Amino acid sequence: MEEKSPNKLSPEKWLDRYGDYLFNFAVSRVFSTELAKDLVQDSFVSALHNQSSFRGESSERTWLVAILKRKIIDHYRKQNVRKEEPIADSSSPFRQEGILKGHWDETHAPQHEFIEKDNLYDNNEFMRILNYCLSLLPPRLAAIFSLKVVEEMDTEDVCKEMDVTPSNIWTMLHRSRLKLRACIERNWF
Amino acid sequence: MKKKTEHTINQVMNRTMLSCEDATGLISRKQHEKLTFKERVQLTMHLWSCKFCRRFERQLNYLNRVIGHLKHDADKGVINFPMTDTIRTQIDEKLQDEISRRKK
Numbered sequence: 001m002e003e004k005s006p007n008k009l010s011p012e013k014w015l016d017r018y019g020d021y022l023f024n025f026a027v028s029r030v031f032s033t034e035l036a037k038d039l040v041q042d043s044f045v046s047a048l049h050n051q052s053s054f055r056g057e058s059s060e061r062t063w064l065v066a067i068l069k070r071k072i073i074d075h076y077r078k079q080n081v082r083k084e085e086p087i088a089d090s091s092s093p094f095r096q097e098g099i100l101k102g103h104w105d106e107t108h109a110p111q112h113e114f115i116e117k118d119n120l121y122d123n124n125e126f127m128r129i130l131n132y133c134l135s136l137l138p139p140r141l142a143a144i145f146s147l148k149v150v151e152e153m154d155t156e157d158v159c160k161e162m163d164v165t166p167s168n169i170w171t172m173l174h175r176s177r178l179k180l181r182a183c184i185e186r187n188w189f
Numbered sequence: 190m191k192k193k194t195e196h197t198i199n200q201v202m203n204r205t206m207l208s209c210e211d212a213t214g215l216i217s218r219k220q221h222e223k224l225t226f227k228e229r230v231q232l233t234m235h236l237w238s239c240k241f242c243r244r245f246e247r248q249l250n251y252l253n254r255v256i257g258h259l260k261h262d263a264d265k266g267v268i269n270f271p272m273t274d275t276i277r278t279q280i281d282e283k284l285q286d287e288i289s290r291r292k293k
Contacts, residue, residue: 011288015281020268023280027270028263037276044284048291094210102208110244114251127269130255149253150260155221174217181248 009051009060014044018061022068029072029146031134039075043068069151073161076143093178108182112189126188133183137176144172207235212242216249 010017022043026036047067054063093108095101104110137145143162147153148169155166164172207215212235215228224232236243262269272280 011284015277015284019277019280020272021266023272023276024266024268024270025263028259033270033273033276036270037272037280041280041283044280045287048284048287092210094208102210104209104241109241110248113244114248126255127259130252130259131270149256152260170218170221173220174214177217177249177252178213180252181245184252185248 009047009054011044011048011051014047014060014064018064021061022064025065026068026072027131029150030075031131031137031142031146035075039068039071043071046071072151073147076147077161079139079143091179093182110181110185112185114184129184129187133180133187136183137179141172141176141179144169145176148173149176207231209235209239209242212236212239213245216242216246220249220253 019040022040023033023036026039027033030036030039043064047064050067054060058066093105095103095105134142134145144158144164147158147162148155153161155169158164158169159166212232215224215232218224219232236246259269
């Protein structure tokens with residue numbers, strides 16, 4: 001699987017050599033196989049047209065991943081994250097009125113432990129459900145969650161790319177987490 | 190307990206104790222930045238008596254670990270989501286198409 005001389009690219013070998021890696025990478029960032037396919041495809045096409053930008057400073061794979069990362073960011077930029085979130089979240093798991101306002105609504109409260117002992121991570125089914133739940137996040141929340149939590153982009157960069165403030169980010173991450181843990185609990189247990 | 194007394198107690202509690210809605214907000218924010226001393230105390234007190242919020246925190250921590258695994262696996266090349274044959278074929282066709290188009 002050695003690459004040829006540094007500046008030489010081998011597009012005809014890209015799919016075989018890097019297809020699985022790039023596809024898996026994309027799915028881990030965009031939570032959808034269909035979308036991942038589109039992004040990997042677009043990345044290959046873009047790479048094909050921009051071969052002159054490859055200087056051989058990095059490996060062929062690193063260069064392709066950089067193109068894919070950019071495609072992912074551009075995809076999320078299109079999600080129009082800047083729009084204001086509605087003030088009343090109709091799906092809030094907390095009571096919105098009465099004496100117990102602000103408390104968990106018992107039907108939506110955390111009921112199960114996601115215990116380490118079962119090593120859920122090794123469980124393909126759990127990973128599938130996690131990804132499914134991530135795919136259910138509204139586009140704006142998914143964008144921020146992917147870039148900040150999964151990709152671990154610097155807050156400053158997320159703010160620049162998505163035209164949001166750090167405060168927006170924390171709020172959106174919080175809402176994402178509330179939805180995620182509820183979805184996982186619903187589907188797993 | 191007289192209604193008025195209960196109401197007063199609730200008012201006092203609501204003013205001093207965090208709601209679960211606020212507590213979960215702090216638990217979330219704790220993931221990225223240091224809470225103020227006051228916030229930490231309020232949160233600790235809330236967690237003492239709220240099993241749901243304690244569980245919420247444990248669930249969040251667990252989720253963070255798993256998502257971290259997913260990401261690091263992907264970066265390292267551990268394939269959790271392989272391409273289906275259909276997808277591989279679709280990408281292949283598109284790529285070959287583009288390559289041959291460039292040769293023209």
